[in-house]
Amino acid sequence: MDEFQEILHDFLVEAFELIEQLDQDLVELENRPEDLELLNRIFRVAHTVKGSSSFLNFDVLTELTHHMEDVLNKARKGELKMTPEVMDVVLPSIDMMKGILGQIRDTGTDQNGIKIHEIVQRLDVVSKGEEAGSTPSKAKATEKTANAKSSGSEKAPAGGETKKVYVNALADEPEVDYSKLSEDEVEAEIERMIKKKAEADKIRRQQVQSESGIEKGKSADDVDFNMSATEDESPSSSSKPEPVAPKAPVTTSHSSASEEKTVPTKAIEKNADKGEDAQKSGNSTTEQTIRVDVKRLDxxxxxxxxxxxxxxxLMKINDDVEERYEGEEFLEELNQVVSMISLVTTDLQIAVMKTRMLPIGKVFNKFPRMIRDLSRELNKKIELEIEGEETELDKSIVEEIGDPLVHIVRNSCDHGIETPDVRAKKGKPDGGKIILKAYNEGNHIVVQITDDGKGLNPEFLKQNSVEKGVITQKEADNMSEREAYGLIFRPGFSTAAKVTNVSGRGVGMDVVKTNIEKLNGIIDIDSEIDAYTTIKLKIPLTLAIIQALLVGVQEEYYAIPLASVLETVRITSDEIYTVENRQVLxxxxxxxxxxxxxxxxxxxxxxxxHDHTYVVVLGLAESKIGVIVxxxxxxxxxxxxxxxxxxxxxxxxxxxxIRxxxxxxxxxxxxxxMHMAKGIKSQAVVSESASSKTKSSPSDYTVMIVDDSKTDRKIMRSALKPLDINVIEASDGVDALTKLKSGEYDVDGMLVDIEMPRMDGYTLATEIRKYNKYKNLPLIAVTSRNSKSDRMRGVEAGMNEYITKPYSAEYIANVVRRNIGLE
Amino acid sequence: MSNKLQEVVSKQKKQQMKPSEGSADDILQLVSFVVGEEEYAIPILTIQEIIKPIDHTRVPRTPAHVLGVFNLRGSVIPLIDLRIKFGVPVTNKSEDMRYIVLKDGNDTAGFVIDRLNQAMRIRKKNIDPAPEAVVGDKSLIDGVGKQDDKIITILRVSKLLERDF
Structure with a gap:
């Protein structure tokens, strides 16, 4: 039973992969109906699915694929032209095949629910289309008998297989026009083919057997069953079963040595053929791959x-060690090891990431079919061009990106591309074109959807959203073109005059936005009226390990995904404007x-x-915001x-x-x-600008005098008296720092003595400069140390001015006035 | 002398018998700790580990008792101050302060306590349901255990680990 499950699993995996390819091929086929290579490929898929499903006793699936195969085989032989009408039957039948496969996957059987009779009948009609012209009655009779048999429950697979053997195992046989044969002859032919099929079955079984090691007895039983089915049929046919009958037991009863020998060679030949075929058609099925559970990769x-x-x-420790033991010999060795490990880790990470990568073609594959269906539904002519389907993306992203793309492409078809007569009026070719393109750009992958339709009209978009209450008139007036394009992503927005079942409910683009945001992606829209609309989706390559920008806010640190960072700018506070209680830049x-x-x-x-601040410009989906850090x-x-x-x-x-x-x-x-920012008004900076505005009189300024000598402090205080400013005192570096940090005083400048207990002037200056806020606080050294090296040290520590004792009262007052900007 | 020895041996036997005589189900192993003035206990099996305080990172927009997150050997784990949660005045850092890391299913969190007390065994029959008139969130208390002359509040770990904001 387990073996059966395993085979079933393999079958399903294979079948779904084949179908994916099938969809694309079929649409292509409609454009190039004469392409034999393509037809052969499609035929092989239907054939493979049928073969495997009959082996696994999925009767319904077998019957369906059998009839599909009929049609395709005729097309392959040039008896049937693949017109759109024919495709309209073939494509739904493939959908049904998918449905049945899905059901098998979920329930393990194809027996419940899905009705295939109607589609089978339509397929029959199509496949008979050509024949019907020549000898309708007989052909019908043949079909009928075949149908009767195949619908006879147990015999269904047998009936199906007949044809398969005819097209496959008997491919070398001369073509026979069945319509010209008598009914008896037809019966005989069927018998002959059934026998041949039994052989083919056996070959296949033995192939499977050799792989999975099923005991021979079982396989022999199976053959017996099949053959008895054949024998059951024979009496029902009127005259000529005999030539077949004596032969049949030979093949079944004892699997003779000669047969055993011939079978493997045949199998090998078959395989070789297959391989050649694959190579010829340039198919990549010969790639060497291993299936690995995604959980293991995770x-x-x-x-x-x-x-x-x-x-x-390790790298951080290395830096610390380097600093501490500068010049030591072992450092170089340590350095080598660290950089080697860092290199290998990065490579390893990339390698593992690559194992999770899938080509985006997996997603793109479903679009040719979709466009085809949509264009017929909407009565438009739309051509799809796909570029860069080999571009690779993390599996989880490939899974997420499918839905947004479907919505965008649907929108392009429905709203973008015009109907042929409208296009003709505009002087465009009547067939519209949608280009799906994927390419790498740095750490991102860009998926671009371009249509040459009517383009987006920003004015119309604004007006429409005002009417629908999505935005206010005022907002609309302030909008740039680009922002107006972004309106299409608002929930509730739709330009469609009426809701069709393709689009127009105002939900789709909202889905696009949420999904892309989930992936930390960016949406970019560009458009020109009556020329084109381009939607660019920029998505990071992977989700688990990312590049981030680390920013500091006061004493805290935060990491911002670099994928969302457009740029960083350093600005002064007067570059910030306030519009309607919001700060803008x-x-x-x-x-x-x-x-x-x-x-x-x-x-x-x-x-x-302080004066200078940093703005990190974040972009996500279609919106942008500046974050001050x-x-x-x-x-x-x-x-x-x-x-x-x-x-x-x-x-x-x-x-x-973890850092x-x-x-x-x-x-x-x-x-x-970005969402939260809408509800926040930055009061802090507002209050700051208010406080800086109120500094109109000298008494609004505060200067701190730091000196351990009370006398010196007194002298300085009296010297500053004429300025009429606030003066506070501190007795040493530690005291000064505490007073400054307490935030009690709004200090505009400091006079600092160098020689002080506990913390000297140089250290104090260095400490003060560590805080962003005080990077530009005027620090004036007042000292009797006069040498050049002392002055150099002062500059290094961050002093702005250097006053040597003794000094005149006017001089010091002037220096202070100049430094704190007092007029 | 031999008398004494016998006594000790029999005592030991008794102790060894203890868990088996009332089958293991009847006895609850607890770890007790102190928050503020009160003594609380939690089942020993819910404790992943007990560590000395380490640095944590504040998580914005959380209530006061959620101190933030800390790094426990590569995992990021929330840190909750039981003193603030229980409305007990927060004393200054003492040497005895610990983080108890509790685990219930996939939920893990660290809790700040003032000091650890002891590991103990309590018979289930000595545990009463939480009194009716308990102030505040009653379901946080699993029961009240009586031992010798004192009573200990047994906390419900699943409730502690439940998000309460």
Missing amino acids: HLMNLIGELVLGKNR RLRDDVLSLVHLADIFDVKRVFES DSLVGQEEIVIKNLGEYLKGMDGIAGAT GDGGVTLIVDVAAI
């Missing part, structure tokens, strides 16, 4: 993930809305932001780990990763924060 991928983390950690021709990462993640603001840390390869059941699905967090130092860094969910 496990392997997980292990590689761990290894990558280990590598990151003018970036080249675009207006980019901004949001502070700290606002999204409720990061406690220990320090206010305090610092950019760098790019790193990270392994995505989930947060577990307890924290699953947290807003804005896609997962976590080289063993700490956990959260990964930003770009789609979610």
Whole structure:
């Protein structure tokens, strides 16, 4: 039983693969009906499925494929032309075949439910089409007998096999025009072929036997059964079964030695033929492959993930060691080992990733058929061009990308391509064209769908969405062309005047957007009215290990998937404008809305932001946003780990990763924060700009004096008195730093003594400069140390000015005034 | 002397007998720990491990008792402060503070406790259902165990590991 299951499994896998190819070939066939090579290939598929299914006793499937084979065989021999009408019968029959195969996969039998009679009749009509002209009555009679037999339950496979043997095992036999034979002769012919089929069956069985090791007894039984079926039939036929009958037992009763010998050779010949065929047709079925359970690959991928983390950690340790033991000899050796491991790990990762890759052709394959059906349904002429189907993608992505593509292509057919008469009026060729193209671009794969239809009209799109209440008139007025194109992805949006069963419900493109977002992909639309529409899907190659940009917000770090990062820019705070309570940035021709990462993640603001800030421009699907962060840390390869059941699905967090130092860094969910950004107004920066505005009088400025001598502090205070500014004092570096960090004072400048207990001026300056917020805080050293090296040290530590004691009161006041920008 | 020896041997025997005499099902092995002033216990088999406090990363937009996540040998695990969850004042870090990592099916999380107490065996018949008048979320308490002169609250691990926000 297990062996049977195994064979069944193999059969199903093979059958589904064959069918995938079949769909494409059939559509191609419609364009090139004379292509014998193509016909042969299609025929072979139907034939193979029929052969295997009869062996596995799937009677319904066998009958169906048998009739398909009839039609195809006629076409192959040039007796039947593959007109669209014929295809309209053949294609549904293939769908039905898929249905039956699906049923077999699910239930293990083909006996329940699917009715094939109607389609079989249609196939018969088609296959008879040509014959009917010559000698209708006889031909019909032949068909009838054949049908009667095949529908006689148990004999169905036998009836089916007859034809198969005729076309296959007896391929070398002269062509016989059955219509000219008498009924008796036909019967005799059938008998003869049944015998031949029994032989063929046996050959096949022995092939299977040699592979799976079924005992001989069983196979012999099977043959017996088949032969007895033949004998059952013989009495029913009128006259000439005799010449066959005596022969039959010989083949069955004892599998003689001679037969045993001839059979294997035959089998080998058959195989050789097959191989040649395959090579001739340029088919890639001869590739050497192993089927591996996806779970094993996933496990392997997980292990590689761990290894990558280990590598990151090792590299960090290496850096630390390098710093500490600079110049030591063992360092070089360590370096070599580390770089070797890092190289091998990267290669290994790529290699494992490749094992999970599938050509995108797997997805593209279903489109020729779809376009064909759609164009007939919509009465349009549409041609499909496919490029780059060999481009490879991770399996999980291939699975996800199918649906979005179907929706886009349907849309292009329905809304994009015009009907032939409209096209003629526009002076375009009456046949529309859709180009499906895939190619690699860096760490991404780009899938591009282009149609030469009517294009997108931004004005129409805006007006339509205002009418449907998707956007407000005001929003519409502010929209750029590109943003207007993006409207087609809004849920509820549809330009279709009426809902057809092809599209127009306003759901499809929303699905596209969600699916592509799930993959961290980017959608790009380009269009010109009456010329073309291009939709570009940019999708990262893999999902488990990604490149990420690490950013700092206050004291926290976050990882942003690099796939979603379009660019990073450094801006000053006055480049940020506020429009309707939202911050925006003018970036080249675009207006980019901004949001502070700290606002999204409720990061406690220990320090206010400073003059310069970084904006990470994120792009996802068709939208863009600028995220303000305090610092950019760098790019790193990270392994995505989930947060577990307890924290699953947290807003804005896609997962976590473990960094080289063993700490956990959260990964930003770009789609979610784009959504969250809409509800957040960045108050912090607003308040900051408000506070900087209020600095109208000198008393709004604060300067801190850091000196361990009370006298010195007093002198400085009195010197600054004429400026009329706030002065606070600190007695040493530690004290100053604490006061500064407490956020109690808004310090605009500092006067720092160098010689101080606990923390000297240089150290204080260095410490202060570590905080982003104080990168530009004016620091003025006030000291009696006067040598050049002291001054150099001051500059290195981050001092802005260097005042040597003794100094005049006016001088120091001027320096302070200049440094804090007091007019 | 031999008397004493006999005594010890018989005592040992008794102890060894203990688990078998009331079949293993009747006895619950627990680990007790202290949060604030109270002593709580959880079944020993739900504990994956107990570790000393390590650094964690804050996860934004979570309630206060969810401190964040930490790295336990390559796995990212949520960290929940039982003191905040139970409304007990959080004392400063002490040497005795531990993270208890609990596991129930696929759910794993670390819990901050003030200090560990002991491992113990309690007969099931000595465990009463949670009292009716318990304040707050009753289902968090699996039962109340009586041992000698004190009572211990036994927590329901599946409930602890359930997302509560």
